[in-house]
Amino acid sequence: MHVCGERQKVRPRVCGPLQECCNASVEHVAPFIKAADATEDWATAIRVAALDCAEDKNQEVCRAYDIHFYPTFRYFKAFTKDFTTGESFKGHDRELQTVRHTMIDFLQNHTEGTRPPACPPLDPIQPSDVPSLLDSHGGRYVAIMFESNGSYVGREVTLDLILYENIMVSRALDGDKVFLQSLGVSSVPSCYLIYPNGSQGVINVAKPLRSFFSSYLKSLPGVKKRSLSLPEKPSTEGHSEVVVWREFDRAKLYMADLESGLHYLLRVELASHRSLAGAELKTLRDFVTIVAKLFPGRPPIRKLLEMLQEWLTTLPLDRIPYNAVLDLVNNKMRISGIFLTHHVKWVGCQGSRPELRGYPCSLWKLFHTLTVEASTRPEALLGTGLEDDPGAVLQTVRRYIHTFFGCRECGEHFEAMAKESLDTVKTLDQAVLWLWRKHNAVNSRLAGHLSEDPKFPKVPWPTPELCPACHEEIKGLDSWNEGHVLLFLKRHYGRDNLVDTYAADLGDGGDGATTGRARAEGGRLGPPGKPQGAQDDPSLHPLHVLDPRTDLLESLHHRLDLRLQSPQGPGAREEAEAEVPLLGVGFSSLDMSLCVVLYVASSLFLMLMYFFFRVRSKRWKVRLYHPAV
Numbered sequence: 001m002h003v004c005g006e007r008q009k010v011r012p013r014v015c016g017p018l019q020e021c022c023n024a025s026v027e028h029v030a031p032f033i034k035a036a037d038a039t040e041d042w043a044t045a046i047r048v049a050a051l052d053c054a055e056d057k058n059q060e061v062c063r064a065y066d067i068h069f070y071p072t073f074r075y076f077k078a079f080t081k082d083f084t085t086g087e088s089f090k091g092h093d094r095e096l097q098t099v100r101h102t103m104i105d106f107l108q109n110h111t112e113g114t115r116p117p118a119c120p121p122l123d124p125i126q127p128s129d130v131p132s133l134l135d136s137h138g139g140r141y142v143a144i145m146f147e148s149n150g151s152y153v154g155r156e157v158t159l160d161l162i163l164y165e166n167i168m169v170s171r172a173l174d175g176d177k178v179f180l181q182s183l184g185v186s187s188v189p190s191c192y193l194i195y196p197n198g199s200q201g202v203i204n205v206a207k208p209l210r211s212f213f214s215s216y217l218k219s220l221p222g223v224k225k226r227s228l229s230l231p232e233k234p235s236t237e238g239h240s241e242v243v244v245w246r247e248f249d250r251a252k253l254y255m256a257d258l259e260s261g262l263h264y265l266l267r268v269e270l271a272s273h274r275s276l277a278g279a280e281l282k283t284l285r286d287f288v289t290i291v292a293k294l295f296p297g298r299p300p301i302r303k304l305l306e307m308l309q310e311w312l313t314t315l316p317l318d319r320i321p322y323n324a325v326l327d328l329v330n331n332k333m334r335i336s337g338i339f340l341t342h343h344v345k346w347v348g349c350q351g352s353r354p355e356l357r358g359y360p361c362s363l364w365k366l367f368h369t370l371t372v373e374a375s376t377r378p379e380a381l382l383g384t385g386l387e388d389d390p391g392a393v394l395q396t397v398r399r400y401i402h403t404f405f406g407c408r409e410c411g412e413h414f415e416a417m418a419k420e421s422l423d424t425v426k427t428l429d430q431a432v433l434w435l436w437r438k439h440n441a442v443n444s445r446l447a448g449h450l451s452e453d454p455k456f457p458k459v460p461w462p463t464p465e466l467c468p469a470c471h472e473e474i475k476g477l478d479s480w481n482e483g484h485v486l487l488f489l490k491r492h493y494g495r496d497n498l499v500d501t502y503a504a505d506l507g508d509g510g511d512g513a514t515t516g517r518a519r520a521e522g523g524r525l526g527p528p529g530k531p532q533g534a535q536d537d538p539s540l541h542p543l544h545v546l547d548p549r550t551d552l553l554e555s556l557h558h559r560l561d562l563r564l565q566s567p568q569g570p571g572a573r574e575e576a577e578a579e580v581p582l583l584g585v586g587f588s589s590l591d592m593s594l595c596v597v598l599y600v601a602s603s604l605f606l607m608l609m610y611f612f613f614r615v616r617s618k619r620w621k622v623r624l625y626h627p628a629v
């Protein structure tokens with residue numbers, strides 16, 4: 001991607017100093033890389049690059065460019081000097097062809113002076129200009145694509161041949177049928193070719209498609225491809241990830257998957273929202289509440305979730321910046337006993353290729369775990385306001401998916417399923433089964449889809465190998481025994497089936513000091529014990545009994561103070577001051593006004609008191625020196 005802006009730090013790594021042409025798109029998922037391949041020859045006019053917002057190192061860029069959903073396509077006009085988040089793709093679908101057509105529209109939207117010089121004219125030539133082209137003997141080929149007004153074939157072929165020498169491609173509309181017939185053009189799109197020696201005629205291709213025309217023209221004798229002198233893409237050889245396969249048991253649930261999913265959710269998915277307010281904030285609050293109350297995780301993670309939940313529910317603010325959430329998740333205050341892995345490590349969710357499975361798989365597992373926990377420990381939600389509604393967990397999950405899940409299409413599908421039947425859920429067990437049924441519905445819709453991992457085919461789950469009792473045959477037809485399915489789901493997604501193998505080692509703390517492997521040493525969910533040999537390390541002591549809010553408030557105030565003292569001068573100060581209401585722990589304008597009113601009122605009161613006592617003391621003096629007669 002090339003972004004012609006001055007903010008160097010937000011340049012993705014594939015940027016180069018390409019000044020004559022700087023159109024680009026930001027995208028996320030692998031299928032869209034195909035767009036780059038399919039338009040490789042257009043690169044001097046428009047370049048496509050992919051940016052993976054799931055990677056830690058790209059998160060800042062994705063946030064700066066306001067990327068909320070994946071895939072996102074953004075276009076940046078040539079010669080853009082100032083920072084801009086670009087224009088969003090507005091195609092009605094995400095098919096490759098639609099993307100290509102939008103790229104063409106985008107190129108045509110440039111004004112004459114701003115069009116990339118390497119981009120040939122894409123508008124049709126005037127009918128009056130056609131005869132002069134037919135008479136041209138410029139020692140090169142001239143191809144005229146005759147087509148209807150809405151056709152993109154001519155423009156695609158023109159761009160496909162930008163890099164080819166000895167040929168010029170133009171497009172003309174099919175308005176004058178008689179003239180076309182005189183040339184032998186009986187249908188459109190058609191390509192009329194004038195050879196260097198002046199001979200001419202309609203070319204014969206098997207199908208009137210872009211690829212057929214382009215490949216015919218490219219293979220003409222004397223037509224040669226120029227070498228592309230664009231900046232080299234940085235080599236990825238040094239960065240190529242060695243994918244290590246982790247052996248795992250499909251009958252188990254891996255803590256590494258759930259924790260990796262939480263890391264991704266909190267640090268990647270939410271990061272695309274710079275600040276949260278209104279319904280979004282409420283959705284996040286409720287979602288964090290159910291996860292904090294129901295996630296059967298290791299103590300440091302549960303402590304982190306509890307703190308986040310308490311912070312979100314008690315802050316009396318309408319808007320919070322995402323960075324404040326991130327500070328807490330990253331444990332910037334270094335509160336002992338709090339830690340969430342900074343990396344993804346998929347185990348039961350690993351795919352046979354890096355772009356398969358992973359996060360969506362972990363999200364499903366997390367949701368199933370939450371519904372099962374809610375049905376086995378309903379008391380966990382007491383006092384949250386969610387305890388009375390058996391569908392509360394599903395409703396919260398539904399809102400999370402609709403608001404935050406990066407796959408917008410998935411969110412819409414899930415919303416449609418929820419609308420249809422979520423209100424039929426009347427018990428916590430029914431909630432467990434509802435999610436299972438809907439997950440199977442998604443599985444059957446996606447079977448054979450591009451996103452299916454061949455190693456993990458989408459089949460009705462649980463398979464007969466995993467749960468023989470779940471399957472029955474009634475009158476020769478396969479059917480489910482839902483009683484057994486429920487038992488199976490409660491066992492499979494229950495805390496006793498969770499294994500820590502491959503889970504991040506909490507002993508080395510990372511950013512956040514931890515209690516050590518309390519789980520391994522001291523039972524699953526009880527209070528964390530003191531790990532052996534850790535007596536002298538305060539960071540490894542049992543959880544401090546801290547008031548997280550107090551610490552957090554102090555920490556954020558401190559950061560604000562630092563910014564105000566920043567050597568970057570008044571600009572930084574203004575910026576920091578402007579952030580006061582945003583920081584979540586600062587004051588809103590209402591608070592500030594109240595402070596001023598209180599300040600003025602108390603000053604007035606003090607002044608009144610002062611005058612009152614002065615007058616009184618004068619009276620006393622008068623009485624003392626002039627006693628009444």
Ligand SMILES: Cc1cc2nc3c(=O)[nH]c(=O)nc-3n(C[C@H](O)[C@H](O)[C@H](O)COP(=O)(O)OP(=O)(O)OC[C@H]3O[C@@H](n4cnc5c(N)ncnc54)[C@H](O)[C@@H]3O)c2cc1C
Nearest residue numbers: 357360361363364409410413414436439440442451456461
């Ligand atoms: C809410 C949601 C909606 C989605 N909608 C779409 C969509 O519309 N289009 C799209 O392309 N992708 C969608 N996805 C992604 C898709 O469902 C898969 O998650 C993704 O393709 C990865 O598939 P997977 O092979 O890892 O298995 P997943 O379907 O992710 O399943 C993960 C694991 O859950 C277990 N499991 C499987 N089925 C069930 C079940 N019925 N009940 C309980 N556990 C089960 C299995 O152990 C499986 O390995 C959605 C994801 C989510 C979380």
